[in-house]
Amino acid sequence: MPETSTFPSLKRLLVGKPIPSHLAHHERMSRVTGLAILSSDALSSVAYATDFIVATLIVAGIESLRYAIPISVVITTLLGIVAFSYRQTIHAYPTGGGAYRVAKENLGTMAGLVAAASLLVDYTLTVSVGISAGVLAITSAAPQLVAYRVEICLVFLALLSVGNLRGIRESGRIFAVPTYFFVVSIFVLIATGFYRYATGGIEPFVPAVPEERVPLTTLLLLTAFANGCTAMTGVEAVSDGVPAFKAPEAKNAAATLVTMAALAIAMFLGITFLAHAYLVIPTHAESGLSQLARAIFGNGTILYYLLQAATTLILILAANTAYADFPRLASIVSRDRFLPRQFMNQGDRLAFSNGILVLSSFAAVLIIAFRGDTQSLLPLYMIGVFVSFTLSQTGMVLHWRHSRKPGWQTSALINGFGAVVTGIVLVIVAVTKTLEGAWIVLLLIPLIVTVFKATRRHYDHVAAQLTLRGYEPQRRVHNTVLIPISGLQRAVVEALRYAETLSDDVRAVYVDVDPTATSGLQRDWKIWGGKVNLVVLESPFRSVMEPLLEYIEQVEGERPDDYVTVILPEFVPARWWQHLLHNQRALLIKGALLFRPNTVVTSVPFHLAR
Numbered sequence: 001m002p003e004t005s006t007f008p009s010l011k012r013l014l015v016g017k018p019i020p021s022h023l024a025h026h027e028r029m030s031r032v033t034g035l036a037i038l039s040s041d042a043l044s045s046v047a048y049a050t051d052f053i054v055a056t057l058i059v060a061g062i063e064s065l066r067y068a069i070p071i072s073v074v075i076t077t078l079l080g081i082v083a084f085s086y087r088q089t090i091h092a093y094p095t096g097g098g099a100y101r102v103a104k105e106n107l108g109t110m111a112g113l114v115a116a117a118s119l120l121v122d123y124t125l126t127v128s129v130g131i132s133a134g135v136l137a138i139t140s141a142a143p144q145l146v147a148y149r150v151e152i153c154l155v156f157l158a159l160l161s162v163g164n165l166r167g168i169r170e171s172g173r174i175f176a177v178p179t180y181f182f183v184v185s186i187f188v189l190i191a192t193g194f195y196r197y198a199t200g201g202i203e204p205f206v207p208a209v210p211e212e213r214v215p216l217t218t219l220l221l222l223t224a225f226a227n228g229c230t231a232m233t234g235v236e237a238v239s240d241g242v243p244a245f246k247a248p249e250a251k252n253a254a255a256t257l258v259t260m261a262a263l264a265i266a267m268f269l270g271i272t273f274l275a276h277a278y279l280v281i282p283t284h285a286e287s288g289l290s291q292l293a294r295a296i297f298g299n300g301t302i303l304y305y306l307l308q309a310a311t312t313l314i315l316i317l318a319a320n321t322a323y324a325d326f327p328r329l330a331s332i333v334s335r336d337r338f339l340p341r342q343f344m345n346q347g348d349r350l351a352f353s354n355g356i357l358v359l360s361s362f363a364a365v366l367i368i369a370f371r372g373d374t375q376s377l378l379p380l381y382m383i384g385v386f387v388s389f390t391l392s393q394t395g396m397v398l399h400w401r402h403s404r405k406p407g408w409q410t411s412a413l414i415n416g417f418g419a420v421v422t423g424i425v426l427v428i429v430a431v432t433k434t435l436e437g438a439w440i441v442l443l444l445i446p447l448i449v450t451v452f453k454a455t456r457r458h459y460d461h462v463a464a465q466l467t468l469r470g471y472e473p474q475r476r477v478h479n480t481v482l483i484p485i486s487g488l489q490r491a492v493v494e495a496l497r498y499a500e501t502l503s504d505d506v507r508a509v510y511v512d513v514d515p516t517a518t519s520g521l522q523r524d525w526k527i528w529g530g531k532v533n534l535v536v537l538e539s540p541f542r543s544v545m546e547p548l549l550e551y552i553e554q555v556e557g558e559r560p561d562d563y564v565t566v567i568l569p570e571f572v573p574a575r576w577w578q579h580l581l582h583n584q585r586a587l588l589i590k591g592a593l594l595f596r597p598n599t600v601v602t603s604v605p606f607h608l609a610r
Contacts, residue, residue, distance in 0.1 A: 327355025
């Protein structure tokens, strides 16, 4: 039956052969692979963070761009503080969990759930924003593809999903090359740009300044700062994924985090300085980085297209940070019974497949809803990041205070300072972004927390009803076996013989909708019925289900404390499409009896050869 193996074969082709559980340690990440997988979000954000600062300031005139460099310095300082704070989190919580576990254990369950909800929202937006920004790099170099932006985004989303379903080690190989290709390309751009600046060989753009200017207010500067803080997204990813590193996990994760922060700071400051020197103004049609590359490398040169290719790949693969952390965080929350248990399950390739599929589905919805437009998605970004930043750093202060380990005062001071500055940024981001659409995230986070709590209540109720503590089994002395039939044939006869092994009270139930067929059944029953009693139900309106269910309910009432077993004879076609040629009455009966206590429904399959 080759048709029955079609889906498994397709799955093996896309996902690969299963990996046994005892080889899980071989799927751990090295520092090189970890930097590629967990740092691509933070590293790629330098490709658009400067654009958002400049695009915000330019409405106040060309002279306002002088504030871009001071703003970027403040942001990189903040990035360094947060990275160093998370380095301490890694050593304090080497089993991972990041902001969720830190907040839950030190600030309480509610704070942990808020952190988890914030991160899950942020990871979903990371996928959407990363892919849409990567496609913008493509359309900057090839404007004729703008009309197909959403379709291109969904293709890249599908490729990412399949890559991650194949497992950590293979996705690391896939994503490592583009990450390092981007880093090298950016540093070549910065080095060349600084050389030309030092030798006086730059030719600044003549930017198109808006005709109507707005005053350069404190609120505008804060908005530019908030927009530039996109450079900080993804910093927490390494601390969430500590268990995925090779031993020693904490040491390797901490080294990866420091490397990531240093690279991100250097690239962000370099790009911002050059953007100011060349007077680069991003537009909806072309990114600032593309303009900068044209000015430094020359329009249409091989280096320009290489940089655009590297930018496209890293921005799309930045979503891989979310694919590394969303499923892992969901599994941790699920282990605490705040999410469905399916999120704990690892697939054939030792990846959290359910989390990967859910993340892909939500990201696809966002891409379609916002038409793959980075500018439209951006206002929803960052609030979740800074909520988790603030809760994590605050939780670490209490952690050091309770642990009282040597040097805890210094550690608490560092994390306390991180909590204050990220809290201030959170307020700034919330105030400046809410009217632009971030209210959706502010509404979504408490909604997800409500879902968390409802899930936990359900599992608590289930556990309370299933516990063996104080349980005394009820003695059941009788089992009435019912077999709904529509006639006599081999599958039915085999079900009758099976039923006779279960009880002395076996009844075949037939609904009379055709007197001629009924008389023929009663005649043949003497030959094939065996010890089973035949019950014929009248059906004046030719309904089969209604009389059958009424009779089952009647039998249940005869012995309310005993079992009723309903056996369904079912034949299984050899090919999947042949199911469409047969009624699905057995499925309807199963659904109708699912919620009845003390009623057991089982099938006796009869497999057809062709």
